[in-house]
Amino acid sequence: MNTVKKKDTFFQVITRIIPMQFQAAPFNCILENILAVMHGLSFSLTVVATQHLFDTISKASASEAGFSDCMASLFLLTGATFGQQLLNGIHNFHGTGILFPKSSGKLTVLLHRKLKDIDPAQFENTDFLDDLNKAREGIQAIPLCCMILFLCVSFYGVYFLSIGTYLFTLKPMLLITLLLAFIPAILAQTINIRVFTRLEEQSAPLRREHEYYQKAICDREYFKETRILGAFSFFNQLFTDTLELLNSKIWRAERKIALLQLVLNITTFAGMGTSAYLLFTATMNGEITVGMFAAVFAALGQIFDIMNEIVSKHIGSMNRDIGKINNFLHLLDMPDRTGSLSTPDFTKGVAAYGISYTYPGRENPAVKNVSLNLAEGETIAIVGENGAGKSTLVRLLTGIYRPLEGRVIIGGLDTAKIAPSSLYKGISGVFQKYQRYKMTLEENVAISDSLAKAGLDQAESALREAGFEKGSIRMEDMLSPEFGGIDLSGGQWQRIAIARGLYRVNDFIVLDEPTSAIDPIEETRIYKQFQRLAEGKCALVVTHRLGSAKLADRVVVLEAGEIVDMGTHEELLSRPGKYADMWAAQAQWYEREEK
Numbered sequence: 001m002n003t004v005k006k007k008d009t010f011f012q013v014i015t016r017i018i019p020m021q022f023q024a025a026p027f028n029c030i031l032e033n034i035l036a037v038m039h040g041l042s043f044s045l046t047v048v049a050t051q052h053l054f055d056t057i058s059k060a061s062a063s064e065a066g067f068s069d070c071m072a073s074l075f076l077l078t079g080a081t082f083g084q085q086l087l088n089g090i091h092n093f094h095g096t097g098i099l100f101p102k103s104s105g106k107l108t109v110l111l112h113r114k115l116k117d118i119d120p121a122q123f124e125n126t127d128f129l130d131d132l133n134k135a136r137e138g139i140q141a142i143p144l145c146c147m148i149l150f151l152c153v154s155f156y157g158v159y160f161l162s163i164g165t166y167l168f169t170l171k172p173m174l175l176i177t178l179l180l181a182f183i184p185a186i187l188a189q190t191i192n193i194r195v196f197t198r199l200e201e202q203s204a205p206l207r208r209e210h211e212y213y214q215k216a217i218c219d220r221e222y223f224k225e226t227r228i229l230g231a232f233s234f235f236n237q238l239f240t241d242t243l244e245l246l247n248s249k250i251w252r253a254e255r256k257i258a259l260l261q262l263v264l265n266i267t268t269f270a271g272m273g274t275s276a277y278l279l280f281t282a283t284m285n286g287e288i289t290v291g292m293f294a295a296v297f298a299a300l301g302q303i304f305d306i307m308n309e310i311v312s313k314h315i316g317s318m319n320r321d322i323g324k325i326n327n328f329l330h331l332l333d334m335p336d337r338t339g340s341l342s343t344p345d346f347t348k349g350v351a352a353y354g355i356s357y358t359y360p361g362r363e364n365p366a367v368k369n370v371s372l373n374l375a376e377g378e379t380i381a382i383v384g385e386n387g388a389g390k391s392t393l394v395r396l397l398t399g400i401y402r403p404l405e406g407r408v409i410i411g412g413l414d415t416a417k418i419a420p421s422s423l424y425k426g427i428s429g430v431f432q433k434y435q436r437y438k439m440t441l442e443e444n445v446a447i448s449d450s451l452a453k454a455g456l457d458q459a460e461s462a463l464r465e466a467g468f469e470k471g472s473i474r475m476e477d478m479l480s481p482e483f484g485g486i487d488l489s490g491g492q493w494q495r496i497a498i499a500r501g502l503y504r505v506n507d508f509i510v511l512d513e514p515t516s517a518i519d520p521i522e523e524t525r526i527y528k529q530f531q532r533l534a535e536g537k538c539a540l541v542v543t544h545r546l547g548s549a550k551l552a553d554r555v556v557v558l559e560a561g562e563i564v565d566m567g568t569h570e571e572l573l574s575r576p577g578k579y580a581d582m583w584a585a586q587a588q589w590y591e592r593e594e595k
């Protein structure tokens with residue numbers, strides 16, 4: 001399941017991200033470029049206004065110009081400088097305050113849409129989780145990189161074209177010296193690409209680990225256990241170790257970059273000195289006026305600052321970002337789990353033919369050569385020890401995973417060929433690891449069928465069927481202390497999860513042991529209720545407790561991923577085997593009920 005990485009070249013990356021950026025915020029992209037052009041021109045206008053002022057003052061000192069001419073020139077320079085500052089503020093605000101958040105938000109939505117269509121089995125794959133972590137970094141990098149490209153073309157491009165033309169008309173050698181001074185620095189920056197791409201690749205798994213330890217220390221769901229077990233020091237040590245490792249990798253990369261920066265600074269300094277010398281000799285030889293000297297000399301620092309900004313800051317950050325963007329694009333390029341659209345016909349039931357499934361990174365299959373037929377109106381209970389493969393089988397039978405061998409046919413449709421959205425239509429399920437949504441009680445139930453909009457009554461009746469005692473809790477109460485609401489007990493949450501599964505309109509329903517926090521007798525009561533609601537549907541229940549399995553039409557006994565026995569409760573009890581042993585061990589749980 002490992003994905004082979006194809007790295008796009010710099011050119012390929014920019015030809016993909018610019019249209020993405022325009023699609024995300026078309027109006028703001030155009031405005032950003034207009035502002036950049038005006039901002040670039042304003043710089044050159046200031047240089048020309050400076051020349052004009054100094055030439056007028058030198059003419060005034062030779063009585064060739066008057067006081068009003070000097071004031072007009074000063075006014076022109078003040079206006080140009082003010083305009084430049086104003087444009088600088090608007091341009092920066094628009095770029096970082098409007099364009100950046102808008103497009104990174106849209107790109108996040110794009111990533112979420114992609115994740116919706118990716119094969120759910122990928123989420124069991126560590127390589128994929130690393131890729132996802134890296135891709136998230138790419139979301140911020142795309143708008144940044146595009147803004148730099150816009151700056152290069154519309155701001156720096158316009159600035160250098162106008163100022164370059166001006167310098168060239170003064171003294172061609174001046175322009176050539178300035179350009180030459182930056183060639184070594186540009187070359188040095190290209191090395192950054194490799195350094196930062198490698199850093200990104202090495203640090204993603206480490207960062208994920210590091211973030212997990214932080215969660216184990218600080219997150220609400222972990223902190224109670226972490227404190228009571230005294231595991232703080234243990235996690236803190238792991239947190240510190242991964243942080244140190246991460247920092248040492250970053251430090252090594254940054255050290256290389258700092259050395260390159262030194263090369264850049266030396267060449268810049270040499271270029272600036274040569275340009276100042278050329279300017280000085282040209283003025284002394286009478287090739288340029290004092291005003292031109294003053295304007296160019298004053299602008300020299302700015303030209304070098306801007307060139308430095310492009311080479312060290314922007315090209316540098318673009319180089320770092322290209323690696324991250326490549327990860328984002330790589331994730332977008334991953335194949336979707338596609339298939340044709342169709343509607344399952346659950347009167348045909350659900351069938352598995354010789355299916356097997358092995359998790360990425362595991363040698364032994366979790367499900368091995370299983371064949372099973374679930375007819376319409378039938379309830380099958382899957383029982384077995386921990387790790388026998390029950391949940392994996394359920395994921396295969398509901399089409400969440402596709403088998404690596406064999407076929408699963410749901411309502412007449414092969415899960416390998418049908419789009420997941422078609423398959424999930426008509427299926428409902430409650431799983432072991434259900435979610436506790438930080439939402440109201442009503443939303444916690446109705447979220448399972450948001451399109452149906454069945455209403456409050458149905459949500460309340462699903463809660464009743466799941467045995468949820470509301471007491472003083474109202475449907476509109478927020479179920480999360482973090483959002484100013486209340487929390488519930490484990491058993492109450494499990495009943496809400498069951499209510500959620502029952503609320504969804506379905507023809508095929510699965511209960512994958514969401515009842516661990518509920519006592520065996522109460523679990524049996526819920527399963528009886530479930531049995532009544534599942535009448536006429538295809539139903540699967542996974543349980544360790546055989547009092548609930550007994551209610552099913554047939555029981556499947558799994559061991560090490562294989563079906564070792566199958567039959568009705570009575571049939572299985574009548575012969576020696578795993579089921580009879582398990583029943584003997586659990587019988588006392590149900591004695592009270594049977595008395």
Ligand SMILES: Nc1ncnc2c1ncn2[C@@H]1O[C@H](COP(=O)(O)OP(=O)(O)OP(=O)(O)O)[C@@H](O)[C@H]1O
Pocket residue numbers: 124359360362366384385386387388389390391392393432
């Ligand atoms: N995400 C995963 N990655 C790798 N191996 C997994 C993963 N999930 C489950 N397994 C392995 O697959 C096997 C079957 O697991 P599964 O969860 O299907 O068993 P189960 O019968 O439902 O167990 P339980 O009763 O404890 O819930 C186990 O050996 C388990 O270690």
